[in-house]
Amino acid sequence: MSRRRGRRQEPQDTTPASVAEGAAISTEQHRLIARYHSGDREIEAGRDLFSIGWTGKSIFNLLHGWVAVYTLLEDGRRQIVQFALPGAILGVLPSRRGSSTIGAQALTDVTVSVIPASVLATHARTEPEICLRLVQSLARDCNLAFDHLTSIGRRSARERVAHLLLELFTRYRAQWPGNRIEEMTLPLTQEQIGDATGLTFVHVNRVLSAMRKEGIVQFHYRRLRILDPDRLIEVAGVDPETALGWLERRPWT
């Protein structure tokens, strides 16, 4: 039942996500809780920002890079439940007591701003902005999770993969406004796409091959090229209106 491929977990060489491709949103624009951070931290690609069982009491504001949030079953099956982009807030969920049931893996080299939970607790009442920001971030995460749920639950493999690529592309492009090139560095392996879509990496490969042959998208070694946006939208099964809605999204998240 789709165990993971026998590979080491630790290192991973990944070219940084940011190539000069347009006018990017600056790192500082992502730092939306500037005042209280207790310092920035850098994590190299492949490492965990925090792992399952983590008992730390901090939350993280992702400033740069990509992060995959995942869960694990006892026998090694893995599910990626969220892809976090700059601006995202991570680590809120592991509710107070107890340890985190989710892990967060850096897909690229990553820099986060660390905010002690204590700060949050003491200032939440006096500084409503923080709280509102949290609500916004969580609502967005929830919405995305719901999208993924319907994707995994009710779409075919082909639709799921198309949907994911489309989502990540539009979210990414929202960070590079004005850039119209249908191409990007997508710092994922096919196995990770499988972990996010509930498929096997073998099957992801087949789906991607098919879509490449049909001239819809091309995804090779972390380079994603969208050859036929309209057909991709069609295969993903989102109405173009929604797709446009995605493009309007705020830069953060």
Added chain:
Amino acid sequence: MSRRRGRRQEPQDTTPASVAEGAAISTEQHRLIARYHSGDREIEAGRDLFSIGWTGKSIFNLLHGWVAVYTLLEDGRRQIVQFALPGAILGVLPSRRGSSTIGAQALTDVTVSVIPASVLATHARTEPEICLRLVQSLARDCNLAFDHLTSIGRRSARERVAHLLLELFTRYRAQWPGNRIEEMTLPLTQEQIGDATGLTFVHVNRVLSAMRKEGIVQFHYRRLRILDPDRLIEVAGVDPETALGWLERRPWT
């Protein structure tokens, strides 16, 4: 690809979820934003609290009954993304502008407290409690959504159904503390279980039949009886520790 069964949507006879089975948490305990509600509203079983496309500007505090939050694909495929129990907060997500991409259907007769979004907007700054409460509710929803994601993405049909039953049972029982009977009214059809687990109602039926024959659970016409809790936990593939964690959850949500 698993369209819905050709049935009318509207009415639905459902016995109310609350039977006298122990010391329930009172309705007032669920009303956590008491001050600002603009009145309560009752929705009968089967009706939508709000539907996809809804543009209203209210949020709802569920006081009594069960609600299923769902999404729809163009061709009628449906995915239930959340089950809301008393105490839950609904309708936060449909972000300001634009219409809701999710719907909420009453599974039983339901009463909600309606809170105009405007109230929220004006008081969020002055009354941090509201905001904190929202964060808590959203974080919980997000966590549950992540659980469901890994269930649908990586578990077998059998595991998924077991997992869902276990989750709903523990969440329900948290509302009736002190009650130790492994039995409850679960106001769902097998089709709705399918919509939540990403399966066909036919297959849900087969799985349930099998588990009944094996003496694990019994689910017939909205009556759920857990015959062998340990085996259910085992089949669901959660470690007992986590299962206990569920039981510790706050009454609301």
Added chain:
DNA sequence: CGCTGAGTTGAAACATGTCAACCGGTGTGG
């Protein structure tokens, strides 16, 4: 009494998983 919603069951079709072999690139250590 017929209708409808929900559940049940069997047979066959199909999507996806499993297993296994192989390729090319890259880093590493002898």
Added chain:
DNA sequence: CCACACCGGTTGACATGTTTCAACTCAGCG
């Protein structure tokens, strides 16, 4: 500098879980 290991990707043959289609039951209700 070569040999080797390993990662990520690719492909084929086959196994299997789940869906699809269809028929039938049962209960409630007008």
